[in-house]
Amino acid sequence: MEAALKLVEPIQPPSSEGYRVLARKYRPTKLSEVIGQDFLVETLRRGIGENRLGHAFILTGIRGTGKTTTARIIARSLNCEKGPTPEPCGTCSSCMSISQDRSMDVIEIDAASRTSVDDIREIIDASRYKAVSARYKIYIIDEVHMLSKSAFNALLKTLEEPPPHVKFIFATTEIHKVPATILSRCVRFDLKRIESPTLVAYFKTLCEQEKVTYEEDALGLIAKAAEGSVRDGLSLLDQSITYGTSHVTTAQVRQMLGLSDQGVLLELFQIMMEGNIAVALEKLRYFYQEAADPLRILEDLLDLTHWLQCLKISPSLAQEVTLTAEKREKGLELAQALSIPTLTRVWQILLKGFEEIKRAPSPQKALEVIIIRLTYLAPLPPLSELIEGITEETLEKKKS
Template sequence: MADKQESYLVLARKYRPESFATFIGQEAMVQTLKNAFSANRIAHAFMLTGVRGVGKTTTARILARALNFEDDNGARPNLDLETEGKHCRAIIESRHVDIIEMDAASHTGIDDIREIIDSVRYGPVSAPYKVFIIDEVHMLSKAAFNGLLKTLEEPPPYVKFIFATTEIRKVPITILSRCQRFDLRRVGPEALQDYLGGILEKEGITFEQDALQLVIRAGEGSVRDNLSLLDQAIAHSGGDIKAETVRQMLGLADRALTLDLFETLMKGDAASALEQLRHQYDAGADAATIVTDLASTTHLVTRLKVVPGADKDPVLTPDEKTRGKEMAQKLNIRVLSRTWQILNKGIQEINNAHDAIQAAEMVLIRLAYAADLPTPDELIKKLGDAPQGGSASAQSAPSGRPTGGGGMQAAAGGGARMQAVSVNHAPQASPVSKPTMSISTFEEIVALCGEKRELVLKHALEANVSPVSVADGRIEIALTPNTDQSVASQLSQKLKEWTNRPWMVTVSKQKAENTIRQQRDRAAQEKLDKAMQDPSVKAILAAFPGARLVNEKSLIDDEPPAEQWLDDGERDEGIDE
């Protein structure tokens, strides 16, 4: 028993393909290589790219074996690898001296590339070709890539390069242009279903088809991920893989329960939705996963609505196919798009929340109350169709959603909510809002800008504008030279916003004179001149040659001191030497 445990290989290693005959999901690449080998048009460098676990390293090893195939008839590149050649076993077990594998993630520098360049000078020891396999090649440094360029462009005839990467955009174009590129795709669910089912039969493991579909869905097209999950499912289930066991292992909710929850939300029943959420959460489902599954269901329903034949996907359960199509007929695209946006925003909130289940409940409440609201175009249409002089009401159907909306119809007797949208119209045209305030002086306008915190506009009015005439709803102003003319339109817009009435602001051709800033400066200067005549001030200035009076502050007068007319940057109390 101990020997079996020590010799155990995980499924991803045990069933790694040794030839293209058992390689799945990359038929286009395999066909291209077969044609190239048969025509003896074999490139000297290959670039393999794709997501994790789709077979990049496996393809590189199979290629190395095919390039170095040698039997009793001699050495000849061959993709027909049903029988092992002289070098095949050593290459499969990664111990052949002429097949050099390097992980660029841990060998990123120019020194590592120099070793390859030095090794290229010498021919293979026993195999027809010396093959360099560099995995995660995008991790090489810029200097390392530059050092490889010349050798990669004109290698000796006995050298082949095979690169693999998950980040093709990080590989310099100078490297890509010297390689024959193959993009390995995610493996489809049909191929994975047959492949994983065959492995389970070889292992003597019984399984449910629904359980296998859950594994395939979670694997996201990566063969290695699927095999790792399958290994985990075997260990978790004890040899008989059930769908419920896989759901518990992955923290997933039952697909039927997800459909029930989605349907409840589309009916706008927030209370029932929260009960269903708690039921799934208490059963072990992760809160973020539940909301993610709802987003996946939204995508499924949308896809079933717009893509003919989408229900033929073998990964879909019978419940998803039938109920999904029913919901796709009842929901419109606008509602589904809004649902998708709310759920995706909610997933981010859940991941950042201190309590995931509380955040998930808030997301479902928001979605339930948004589900039975009319879309903007529906609401505008209802308001436009309403009779003048009365009230327009959009009464909800038994579904708890306004008639004509995109929501689902609730079952009869389901206790759906009633909702109405009412708009009262005046007997004639649409009512005009009453003005909120009256303004008759330019100083009131400047003061209003200060109250509304429009400080830039306030500063412009004080320093660069003088009033020519002011009336309620109309004002004519004069501007100082080089002042931006747009101040008039800005003032008109803000006054309309603040007073709830249109304002006409015109610019006079005359030059602005006696602005508020100029008035303040003159008043401050007059106070300083008056203070300079004070005998005490004269005595101080005489006692301190070079001193000057920069500010004056009245301690007796009721009027504001001159410093209040100055900007903060201009205030400097006392005498400056």
């Protein structure tokens, strides 16, 4: 019966002609290979080692943080012939059959395509029979929140009195859609977004193993764009490796991600703050040549302003690993030179401009007007200094 169930992401046979995508090639097969989930790894390691895991788990987290991978690792760990062990051997027949996706006892179901109560009943009926060859019969149900209400109810009965040889591992991106009655019968694990420095370090080791050369800043940009998802990060790294024929450069990655040139953006910002309209508009033309979208440029300027403000308050932010050396240096310089009130005023003008650009018949012209406005306003001393000046002036006048 299990054979008829739809498997999630069947593992493809290793291709003989060269490149295999990184996410597949380096998919972790044991807990020690999982990155950025220290708490989860430690808890599972102890639970599996001491053999006191429950019979149902739910893994939740944003996409690409390793839910399915972790589910498979748990399955391997529980069913390894030398286990249960947090470090499955990878060579016994159970480990081999799971890694080749042909284990009769580890059944993966994509709840997104099998939501009905009949689908679940099929599973429940099958769960009464002992595992074919392994220790446990393990059901991995991906995107479990997609199950229908009646399917959940059917599942609940089994979760309340599970046969001792059955384990359930659920994965979901939307835990709030899973009924509380189900949740209360599961051990819950939250997979975190992977921190950028962890991703960068991971990408470095992969590049070295793949004999790919890289610019450090390029990996930082990829990590930042991945927003905590290993899978997204790896797919970007894949793209940049293919694109740059085994040499990952910052310029390529920037182009690939459609990022505006941060160096030029900082230059533009500085020129505006110095009040040089002609040069500022000339710089703007550089972005148009690169076919940048006016709204996107404005968004980048907003981001930059926010970042400069943060940098002004805590200069240690400049040490962040995802920053390019150029941005770090120039950013610190600008943050030092500009006052918080000035940066706040720039922020306000940009934010107002955001709406204007969206409404303007020509976004490009609207952006130019905003740049002119900023160039005019920025060199003004901060409001507090102005007030101070006025008071002093008034006092002087009164004195005379």
